[in-house]
Amino acid sequence: MQPATATPEHGVGREARTAGARIAGVVTCVPADVRRNEDFHSRFGEDAVADVVKMIGVQTRRRAAADVTTRDLCRLAAQRLMAGLEWAPASIDALIFVSQTPDFRLPATACALQAELGIGTSCIAFDVNLGCSGYPYALWLGMTMLQTGAARRVLLAVGDTISKIVDPSDRATALLFGDCGTATALELDPDAAPAHFILGSDGLGATNLIVPTGGFRDYAASGDPRLEGRSAHSLYMDGGEIFNFTLRSVPPLVARTLALAEGRTHDFHLFHQANQFMLKHLIKKAKLPPAQAPLNIEEFGNTSSASIPLLMTTRLREPLASSRQRLAMYGFGVGYSWASASLDVGPLRVVENIEA
């Protein structure tokens, strides 16, 4: 886990292209429990809450009950999605669960979801451990599986319940994150326009956003002074480092994604909802019209890998239900890991947000 000393040459990322696959539908599921900023006043004080909120821009966030996990939110979303699309469970060939909050260290949550959803045993199911960058990665992986013929229908279960790993006394993270599980249906479509992806990683940033203990290596024992006096099982975030990483990495990612669009313009740009101040800065720096870069962090907080599909169901529901939209998506964060996707989406038969 010790950072290497040599910094490899910093490229924007691997560029990949898939063809013959499309998104058939998206359902997101948020817990019904709404946490308002006032709910944090007694713990942190009104002024301290206001200081953090001025930066992160979160007014409300959703919180999963103690006995509800990411798997449950994803299952509910998937059930609604399959019903809406009239997809028989037996017709799903692959299920990928992308999350940093699985049910167990082992086995993989994707296997539990396969059984719960009644999908047959001839199903490719596995977990991917990614957070903020997870949604474009999941699309790339699922569309690649379709293109190779390994699967004809793929279900992506993407989301997190970060509220379960934040230290309730750490205002920087306790106020920022919200819970959400999502399900996205992918299927073969010979007429689909190619989708473009850029995918990158920089593990030198691993310790800047980390749960130090709970896996099989104890980073809490490393002597990193930033972790002193903190709960080793809770999420640690070095906000300044993450901010610098984002400002350094995301503008080139956006620029390269636009360059790969083959002269076509995007109708909407969906940024991972990391932090409102940072997002506004990124959108301004990229010279994107704010109306084409919707936000929902004020309502749902930072929902990790679920933030991009949650934008689709809460901010773009009508346009995606009625017509075809060219979308650019940008995920970036924990890892460090980042990815973009550029593809046509819609009209979608199912695109909705539900509550659990």
Place this chain on the structure above:
Amino acid sequence: MNTFYEGLAEILEVDASKLSPEFSFADANADWDSLAIVSTIALADDSFNVMLDGKALAACEKVADIEALIDAARHRNA
């Protein structure tokens, strides 16, 4: 430096006319906290297209210290 001073005045919540290189955050009772620091990173990026380091900014005591970081970063870019 004008737009930079205006932005910095907004971040520090002081009148722009009061800002000078010798302006000291402690003397003026201005909050040089994590919010001010990330806002300044964004401001320097906007104004001069340079990336300042958060830790170095946190160690700044007066406006001239920030300006020195910006000059060093511009020199690196050049």
